Amino acid sequence: MKNIKVLGTGCSKCNTTFQNVQEAIKRSGIEAEVTKIEDIEELMNYNVLVTPVLMIDDKQLVKGRIAEVNEIVELLKK
Amino acid sequence: MSNQNLVKEICPTTTQEWIKNGALLVDVRENDEVEVLAYDVPLILNIPLSEFENRFEEIPTEKDVVMVCRSGGRSLRAAGFLINHGYNSEKVVNMQHGINRWVEKGFPTKGDTSVVLGNTTSNSCCTPTSGGSTSCC
Numbered sequence: 001m002k003n004i005k006v007l008g009t010g011c012s013k014c015n016t017t018f019q020n021v022q023e024a025i026k027r028s029g030i031e032a033e034v035t036k037i038e039d040i041e042e043l044m045n046y047n048v049l050v051t052p053v054l055m056i057d058d059k060q061l062v063k064g065r066i067a068e069v070n071e072i073v074e075l076l077k078k
Numbered sequence: 079m080s081n082q083n084l085v086k087e088i089c090p091t092t093t094q095e096w097i098k099n100g101a102l103l104v105d106v107r108e109n110d111e112v113e114v115l116a117y118d119v120p121l122i123l124n125i126p127l128s129e130f131e132n133r134f135e136e137i138p139t140e141k142d143v144v145m146v147c148r149s150g151g152r153s154l155r156a157a158g159f160l161i162n163h164g165y166n167s168e169k170v171v172n173m174q175h176g177i178n179r180w181v182e183k184g185f186p187t188k189g190d191t192s193v194v195l196g197n198t199t200s201n202s203c204c205t206p207t208s209g210g211s212t213s214c215c
Contacts, residue, residue, distance in 0.1 A: 009151065041082035044158030049130050064128065 002032035002076055008052035010038045016066050017052040024072035032076065085157040086171045090180045093144050093173045097121075101142035106130060106156045107177075115177060115189035117146060127152050134160060142169050149176040 004021055008014025018036050025032050037043065046053070050064030054072070061067075061075055088096065097103070103122040105112060112124050125133045127147075137143060137160065145153035145160075150173060157172040173180075181187060181194040 039081075040154065041084060044082065044084050044155060044162065047159050047162050049127050049152075049155055049159055 002030055003057050004032050004034045005037055005055040006034070006052055007037045007043055007046055007048050007055065009040075009043070011051065013066050014038075014052040017054060017062075020067055020069045021054070021072055023069045024076060027069065028073045028076050030076045082154075082158075084161060084167070085154055086167065087150075087154070087174045088144070088171050089174050090183050090185060093146075093180075094185065096142060096144050096171070099142065101144050102138070103144050103146055103173075104137055104153075104156070106145065106147050106152050111148065113189075114193055115181075115187055115191060117177065117180065118186035118188045125156075127156060130156055130159065134163065137165075139165055140169075144171055144173050146173045146180075147176045149178050150174045151176075 004025075006014060006018045006021055008017065014036075018034070021034055025034070037046070043051075046055075046060075048063075052062075052064075052066065053060050054062040054067045054075075056075055062071070067075075093101075093103075097119050101121070103117055103119050105117060105122060105124045106127045107124070108126045108128060109124070116122075116124075123136065125136060134156075143160075143165075145157040147153040147156075153176065154172045157170050160170050161167045177187070178194050181191045
């Protein structure tokens, strides 16, 4: 199972990324656990500077922009 | 302002004291924001958050540093980043409420303050005072 985290401050870009992740999981059929992290202290523990951040299996793969659905699907295949 | 314990936070009035004692301000707003309105203090470094990961080592480790931005959110993350990278949490602090509150308090700036004054609201803490009080907030 993939472990996906969307880190952000609750901004619209972060919410869109979270929705795109859910859509990507639906399209790919890959089993994944998705967590949204908005707590500022937790964000700092991840050393997040720019948001949103998409993490898959503890790797920060997309930073500071919305990850598109197709892009996430490809990342989930790896 | 934020529920966290990693970074010490100070208000703009306390920041004035830090500046008097020689602190460096690090403004993490993007260049286009700084061009419109900038902090007017003796020691300031602008490292936009988008470049921060590659440039944070420009910030001296031995100096007192106040991190600043527009409203205090980005600078808080940057301050946390510095502390996580070995900077002293007693020397690196975040200024709450950013240039928005700085302008409301009438502290020195360069540029167009209308971009701030037209778009902010005060809360119960740190509301502007007419007497120039130096008590915190």
